[in-house]
Amino acid sequence: MAGMITKDLQSLSINALRILALDAVEQAKSGHPGMPMGMAPTAYVLWTEFLKHDPWDPQWPDRDRFVLSAGHGSMLLYGLLHLSGYDLPLEELRRFRQWGSKTPGHPEYGHTPGVETTTGPLGQGLSTAVGMAIAERKLAAEFGSEIVDHYTYVIASDGDLMEGVTGEASSLAGHLGLGKLIVFYDDNEVSIDGSTALAFSEDRLLRYEAYGWQVIREVHGEDLAAIRGAIRAAQADPRPSIIAVRSIIGFGSPLAGNHKAHSDAMGPERVAATRAALGWEYPPFVIPEEVYADYRRSLERGRQAHAEWQARFEALAQAQPERAAEFRRRLEGKLPDLTSALPHFAAGERLATRAASGKTLERLVPALPELVGGSADLTPSNNTRTPDMEDFSRTNPRGRYIHYGVREHAMAAAMNGITLHGGYRAYGGTFLVFSDYLRPSLRLAALMGVPTVFVFTHDSIALGEDGPTHQPIEHLMSLRVIPNLWVIRPADANETAVAWKMALQRREGPTALVLTRQAVPVLSGVERAGVERGGYVISEVPQPQGCIVATGSEVSLALEAQALLRQQGIAVRVVSLPCWEAFEGQPQAYRDSVLPPSLPTLAVEAGASLGWERYADAVLGIDHFGASAPYPAVYHNLGFTKERVADKVKALLGV
Numbered sequence: 197m198a199g200m201i202t203k204d205l206q207s208l209s210i211n212a213l214r215i216l217a218l219d220a221v222e223q224a225k226s227g228h229p230g231m232p233m234g235m236a237p238t239a240y241v242l243w244t245e246f247l248k249h250d251p252w253d254p255q256w257p258d259r260d261r262f263v264l265s266a267g268h269g270s271m272l273l274y275g276l277l278h279l280s281g282y283d284l285p286l287e288e289l290r291r292f293r294q295w296g297s298k299t300p301g302h303p304e305y306g307h308t309p310g311v312e313t314t315t316g317p318l319g320q321g322l323s324t325a326v327g328m329a330i331a332e333r334k335l336a337a338e339f340g341s342e343i344v345d346h347y348t349y350v351i352a353s354d355g356d357l358m359e360g361v362t363g364e365a366s367s368l369a370g371h372l373g374l375g376k377l378i379v380f381y382d383d384n385e386v387s388i389d390g391s392t393a394l395a396f397s398e399d400r401l402l403r404y405e406a407y408g409w410q411v412i413r414e415v416h417g418e419d420l421a422a423i424r425g426a427i428r429a430a431q432a433d434p435r436p437s438i439i440a441v442r443s444i445i446g447f448g449s450p451l452a453g454n455h456k457a458h459s460d461a462m463g464p465e466r467v468a469a470t471r472a473a474l475g476w477e478y479p480p481f482v483i484p485e486e487v488y489a490d491y492r493r494s495l496e497r498g499r500q501a502h503a504e505w506q507a508r509f510e511a512l513a514q515a516q517p518e519r520a521a522e523f524r525r526r527l528e529g530k531l532p533d534l535t536s537a538l539p540h541f542a543a544g545e546r547l548a549t550r551a552a553s554g555k556t557l558e559r560l561v562p563a564l565p566e567l568v569g570g571s572a573d574l575t576p577s578n579n580t581r582t583p584d585m586e587d588f589s590r591t592n593p594r595g596r597y598i599h600y601g602v603r604e605h606a607m608a609a610a611m612n613g614i615t616l617h618g619g620y621r622a623y624g625g626t627f628l629v630f631s632d633y634l635r636p637s638l639r640l641a642a643l644m645g646v647p648t649v650f651v652f653t654h655d656s657i658a659l660g661e662d663g664p665t666h667q668p669i670e671h672l673m674s675l676r677v678i679p680n681l682w683v684i685r686p687a688d689a690n691e692t693a694v695a696w697k698m699a700l701q702r703r704e705g706p707t708a709l710v711l712t713r714q715a716v717p718v719l720s721g722v723e724r725a726g727v728e729r730g731g732y733v734i735s736e737v738p739q740p741q742g743c744i745v746a747t748g749s750e751v752s753l754a755l756e757a758q759a760l761l762r763q764q765g766i767a768v769r770v771v772s773l774p775c776w777e778a779f780e781g782q783p784q785a786y787r788d789s790v791l792p793p794s795l796p797t798l799a800v801e802a803g804a805s806l807g808w809e810r811y812a813d814a815v816l817g818i819d820h821f822g823a824s825a826p827y828p829a830v831y832h833n834l835g836f837t838k839e840r841v842a843d844k845v846k847a848l849l850g851v
Contacts, residue, residue, distance in 0.1 A: 209240055214448060216278070228268040228458060228459045241423045241427070251498075252499070258345065263328070264315055267315030267316035267318075268459070270299070302316030303316070312616065319356050319609075323613075325348045331618070331619060337594045348377050366409070370436060371407075538693040545718045552690075568588070568598065570622070571626065587599060612646050621649070628710060631668075638678070639678055642681040652709065656712070657830050669822065684698060684709055686727070692709075695709055721735050732790060740769040743797040760839070798812060798844050802834075814847075
């Protein structure tokens, strides 16, 4: 067991964090008390002496960002927010992990004031923080350090450093020289299973040195002066910094240093023993006033910093009103009218939708200076970089294009962080099949309601020669099952332009643009308003006997089948359904007018068929892996021909 703690004010304030975590977990009979108890001194020093924040305005643009990547220790953050004066009353801590509380099991962005990003899935917090640090660097370069000058602080666990996404993101941060990113590594040598030696034996700090980080080793977790000195050293170094804090998990409890302290309530006897060891004489959830005063004295520093920033910003508004207005617009997320910025493509051309996306970006990037693009080393294939975009780098922070390297997962997490930070809208590209590599970050974007834009190209078996390893089958449908993610698979170049407008205007969550590698015809029946509604009749016939509904490149195939059926005296309507989620948001009357329940309907999509029963009576899909060959041969041999579509319609109609 850790030794007795003296009752000076600093110790009392640190122990308040420990006991709040202990009491909340005990009351909930659920949670993770060990990490908050071990990292309380580090958090105390950071929040009371260094962190620049203002609880009266949690969204102040120049605040420091604090990310608890070890989100299982959420009571550490909730305790800090409560003691520091955020709108998180003690009653919410009593209701930890309960229905409707502001203190869920893991911190959730948009749910609890002061929570900068949703964490819990290990590795996500640190990786998202890399994006926040990128945004800070860019915004400072663009608008000046007098109004943008803050740090991004992270508390990360052994589990965070084990996750592959953290290695990807940390490598990128070192490459970019993100000196205002400071990570506290909770180096307690314990994970859920037991000692970290069971599975984690490399010198992870040497790994961070190789990434190009400043590494500060062996900072004792109870030595406030050492913690203080490490933060100052990190702030002074132009590299990102990792501070290895040798903490004791469950400090003060009978389980101190034991993996059993990681999670779950300790029980009344151990709680009583911990109170005695820490010299804590107060009942559960009772915090002495001097502790509140200790935490909140630091807030005067934050309020003063905020006031000084406000004065500098007002001076900027006087001297350069357009620049200040642009800064406000960016932070508020307001967009100009995008309709006039969209290109128009002439019917009859043939153009891959990935190429149409690139041409649309050529119009949007100059119109929207907040757009920050990138790709996971597939820039020429994704068409995500326009000719006038400069590369973002440690020497050119004003650049608007980020080369993420082959790091799909880190790219997605960083894009979330860039957008969460404010001032920018991030998009990034990879192949649709590699959405598997970034799915956890994409899911978190949807959970948080962050409007990140994911550009997924090479969207079907039409990828061709690269074969089944690169040909997505289940991916399109699997993305559609993620709540709050809009998946848009445009049929042609003009639908693609509208898809970009939809993605950028959407503020409630992320959007996936799913684009073809192969050229497809520019269609004559595209209705922009219909695309924005998620689905519309792209080709009508008098007295239709049936309907073909399709997405993406299969819309033109459906139109070919419609013409073939017309020659055989069979009239069918063709519906383009680029975005199920937008379509589901339309009134029932509109949906029924597009896809009448009484009209026999065939769905055509070069992907998994499961799910199409929502809209269709029969499906021409693909429920097995593809093959390596030129894409026309793959389409033909797997049955995606106008003749096969026509035969499926006739079978459905019984003719």
